[in-house]
Amino acid sequence: MKAVHFGAGNIGRGFIGLLLSQSGYDVIFSDVNQTLVGALRERGEYTVTLAGDDQEQLHVTGVTAIDGTDGDAVAAAVAEADLVTTAVGVNILKHIAAGIARGIERRLAAGAEPLHIIACENAIGGSSQLKEHVYAHLGEEAKAKAAGIIAFPNAAVDRIVPIQHNDDPLAVTVEPFYEWVVDASAMLEGYKPVQGVHYVNDLTPYIERKLFTVNTGHCAAAYIGSSRGYGTIQQAMADDSIVDDVKATLNETGAVLVGRYGFDPDEHSRYIAKIIGRFRNPHLTDEVARVGRSPIRKLSPNDRLVKPALQAHDMGIEPKHLAKVMAAALHFANPDDPEAVELQQSIIEKGVGRTVTEYTSIADGHPVHRLILDYYAGMTAPRS
Ligand SMILES: NC(=O)c1ccc[n+]([C@@H]2O[C@H](COP(=O)([O-])OP(=O)(O)OC[C@H]3O[C@@H](n4cnc5c(N)ncnc54)[C@H](O)[C@@H]3O)[C@@H](O)[C@H]2O)c1
Numbered sequence: 507m508k509a510v511h512f513g514a515g516n517i518g519r520g521f522i523g524l525l526l527s528q529s530g531y532d533v534i535f536s537d538v539n540q541t542l543v544g545a546l547r548e549r550g551e552y553t554v555t556l557a558g559d560d561q562e563q564l565h566v567t568g569v570t571a572i573d574g575t576d577g578d579a580v581a582a583a584v585a586e587a588d589l590v591t592t593a594v595g596v597n598i599l600k601h602i603a604a605g606i607a608r609g610i611e612r613r614l615a616a617g618a619e620p621l622h623i624i625a626c627e628n629a630i631g632g633s634s635q636l637k638e639h640v641y642a643h644l645g646e647e648a649k650a651k652a653a654g655i656i657a658f659p660n661a662a663v664d665r666i667v668p669i670q671h672n673d674d675p676l677a678v679t680v681e682p683f684y685e686w687v688v689d690a691s692a693m694l695e696g697y698k699p700v701q702g703v704h705y706v707n708d709l710t711p712y713i714e715r716k717l718f719t720v721n722t723g724h725c726a727a728a729y730i731g732s733s734r735g736y737g738t739i740q741q742a743m744a745d746d747s748i749v750d751d752v753k754a755t756l757n758e759t760g761a762v763l764v765g766r767y768g769f770d771p772d773e774h775s776r777y778i779a780k781i782i783g784r785f786r787n788p789h790l791t792d793e794v795a796r797v798g799r800s801p802i803r804k805l806s807p808n809d810r811l812v813k814p815a816l817q818a819h820d821m822g823i824e825p826k827h828l829a830k831v832m833a834a835a836l837h838f839a840n841p842d843d844p845e846a847v848e849l850q851q852s853i854i855e856k857g858v859g860r861t862v863t864e865y866t867s868i869a870d871g872h873p874v875h876r877l878i879l880d881y882y883a884g885m886t887a888p889r890s
């Protein structure tokens with residue numbers, strides 16, 4: 507069995523490629539990073555280290571790579587794949603869509619074997635977004651033929667994998683915990699399960715619980731940590747006042763999640779406690795620059811801050827701590843992060859009020875808009 511996985515980065519090698527390989531797939535990574543592509547082709551294997559007390563090592567074999575900028579190679583790989591997955595970043599999905607569409611056209615011409623295409627990104631409806639991008643490259647006839655044969659099940663993926671600073675470009679250290687949940691209702695009949703994947707008929711509670719707990723809490727630690735001058739999540743989480751902020755933020759999203767999906771409150775509290783323990787993992791060094799990356803994406807209406815804040819407001823809960831995290835995100839100034847640069851420029855040119863409205867879609871005068879501005883005014887810019 508062959509799997510094509512787009513993105514040989516941290517989650518690609520440290521999580522998705524690992525599980526696919528353990529499930530018996532030969533994994534072909536597609537990436538635009540020529541160092542990674544060259545090393546994967548040359549060596550055909552790499553090592554994943556689990557960041558626990560015993561530093562267990564897992565050897566991933568039977569892997570190779572293609573150059574993601576080589577459209578023919580990408581189309582040929584997709585045409586022959588038994589499974590396609592991605593972990594490139596949700597904003598990159600549009601850039602891989604043309605190659606996937608060409609691969610689908612080749613499959614359809616050759617007799618149309620069924621195919622699942624699963625985006626493993628931190629977003630609600632990642633695979634659905636990818637499908638839209640792919641379909642934009644297909645004609646009406648191909649789209650009609652693809653219906654019922656090419657499926658795009660949505661997924662939620664959870665494993666903390668920091669930016670790697672190893673001499674070996676393929677070595678990757680990951681936290682031991684993982685969770686990969688896939689929407690079974692969108693899988694084609696007779697699908698072969700991937701080992702370690704949890705298939706569920708309603709993904710929404712799973713993706714929202716993950717995004718609005720793991721990722722909301724993570725960016726709370728990153729943005730508030732950054733505003734206090736901390737460089738890593740581990741440093742930020744050693745500051746009790748930041749832990750209090752993270753917990754209070756997760757109590758707001760927790761009230762929303764328990765209210766909307768009927769999660770058991772005690773079980774949800776244990777879920778939060780476990781996540782806070784994961785953020786503190788002493789065997790990892792996770793930079794606030796990574797966890798806070800792309801603040802425009804993180805402040806967008808369907809993401810980890812705005813969506814639960816507005817849901818909380820609608821339920822009569824004042825989302826004070828979510829607003830505080832958003833205010834800290836507006837102070838997140840990283841010259842190496844194009845979205846942070848754009849956000850800071852917008853604040854300078856248009857003011858913070860208009861910037862909030864433009865990027866979050868929260869109207870001027872809305873109580874949550876006012877809360878964000880109040881916190882922003884009371885916060886100092888991060889120490890350099
Ligand atoms: N790192 C984590 O802890 C983690 C956990 C869960 C989910 N995620 C999600 O997984 C995705 C990837 O995150 P990451 O941390 O692995 O990032 P990363 O930057 O380490 O990996 C992304 C990879 O995609 C490659 N890429 C970029 N453009 C490409 C293209 N056009 N074609 C093929 N490859 C391309 C990059 O070269 C890079 O190797 C993101 O959506 C992220 O939110 C990350």
Ligand SMILES: O=P(O)(O)OC[C@@H](O)[C@@H](O)[C@H](O)[C@H](O)CO
Binds near residue numbers: 721
């Ligand atoms: O990948 P992002 O930028 O959406 O979010 C940064 C981190 O919160 C994220 O990568 C987590 O480490 C991960 O989602 C844990 O499962």
